Amino acid sequence: MDEEDQFRAMLGFLERFEEEVSGRSAESLDPDMAAKIRELAAGTLDDKQREQVLEEVARSRAGLELLATCLQRS
Amino acid sequence: MANQDDLRIAQAALSGDPAAVNSVLAELPYTLSVLLSKCTDSDSEERAREIIEDLPGDLMAGVERDGKTVKLLEMYQGRASLRSWITVVALSRLKSWWRAPGYRKRERGIEPHQDQLMSSDNRGNSPDGEAYDDTDVVALLTDALTDSLRSLVPRESVCLRLVYLHNVEQQRLARMFGCHAATISRDLDQTKASIKRRLLWNLKLLDPFLEITWDDCVRLCASQSISIFDSF
Numbered sequence: 210m211d212e213e214d215q216f217r218a219m220l221g222f223l224e225r226f227e228e229e230v231s232g233r234s235a236e237s238l239d240p241d242m243a244a245k246i247r248e249l250a251a252g253t254l255d256d257k258q259r260e261q262v263l264e265e266v267a268r269s270r271a272g273l274e275l276l277a278t279c280l281q282r283s
Numbered sequence: 284m285a286n287q288d289d290l291r292i293a294q295a296a297l298s299g300d301p302a303a304v305n306s307v308l309a310e311l312p313y314t315l316s317v318l319l320s321k322c323t324d325s326d327s328e329e330r331a332r333e334i335i336e337d338l339p340g341d342l343m344a345g346v347e348r349d350g351k352t353v354k355l356l357e358m359y360q361g362r363a364s365l366r367s368w369i370t371v372v373a374l375s376r377l378k379s380w381w382r383a384p385g386y387r388k389r390e391r392g393i394e395p396h397q398d399q400l401m402s403s404d405n406r407g408n409s410p411d412g413e414a415y416d417d418t419d420v421v422a423l424l425t426d427a428l429t430d431s432l433r434s435l436v437p438r439e440s441v442c443l444r445l446v447y448l449h450n451v452e453q454q455r456l457a458r459m460f461g462c463h464a465a466t467i468s469r470d471l472d473q474t475k476a477s478i479k480r481r482l483l484w485n486l487k488l489l490d491p492f493l494e495i496t497w498d499d500c501v502r503l504c505a506s507q508s509i510s511i512f513d514s515f
Binding site: 210212213215216217218219220221222223224226249250251252259260263264266267273274276277280281283 | 425428429432437438440441443444445447448449450451455456458459460461475478497500501504505
């Protein structure tokens with residue numbers, strides 16, 4: 210297993226465990242935050258705004274998923 | 284969270300609240316009784332008592348790391364009751380001590396070369412004949428890994444999960460941050476090195492006797508689910 214797969218295994222494990230413990234919550238994303246995340250993905254935020262949105266995304270599974278989707282479509 | 288009260292007690296104990304400290308200490312007799320119930324010889328019983336004696340200091344006084352004091356109780360995340368968590372930590376320490384060559388050679392007459400074989404694949408047996416079960420180590424691994432990821436700044440944490448959980452190409456991250464892809468790659472390398480270092484350090488803090496490598500952690504993560512906390 211190369212290092213990339215090792216980290217996939219690690220992070221995947223933690224995701225599975227969090228789901229097992231807390232269940233997949235129906236976390237809803239604030240529309241304003243969703244808009245900010247789309248701007249983040251588009252690279253149109255300044256440094257300060259970017260750091261603020263990243264802080265939110267780091268705490269939110271739904272936010273991270275939206276950012277991933279936006280980036281994959283970009 | 285189901286163990287919110289316990290989490291509050293742990294946080295209060297870490298900040299020195301006397302009542303909370305007493306609440307944490309009040310869990311230790313139960314933990315000792317669990318450990319003693321697993322022991323079948325006097326050396327193990329003595330070791331169990333030593334482990335319990337060491338716990339208050341490890342949990343709330345802490346040890347030095349990178350110039351700051353780290354307390355074991357900081358690793359408690361409220362996933363299990365505080366009692367279960369402390370018991371898992373203590374039991375893991377006892378099991379690791381059982382697996383150590385010194386104990387097996389003395390108690391079971393195992394030859395050194397057999398020791399090495401057993402250590403290398405992590406399949407020792409406790410004195411009561413119960414097969415060594417990885418699940419207790421996995422429970423500790425979860426806490427250690429969570430703490431390692433929490434130590435990251437938001438940018439590091441988000442980039443790591445985007446790339447390795449959601450398969451986002453580094454080139455796309457570079458575009459988002461307005462930097463070169465090589466910068467993203469270098470930052471990820473630093474983040475991964477930091478997680479590896481911190482994870483192994485955390486595990487050593489939780490269980491000083493545990494002999495575990497990065498590859499062991501990966502293997503466990505790739506194959507396990509958690510059930511140990513349900514045991515107490």
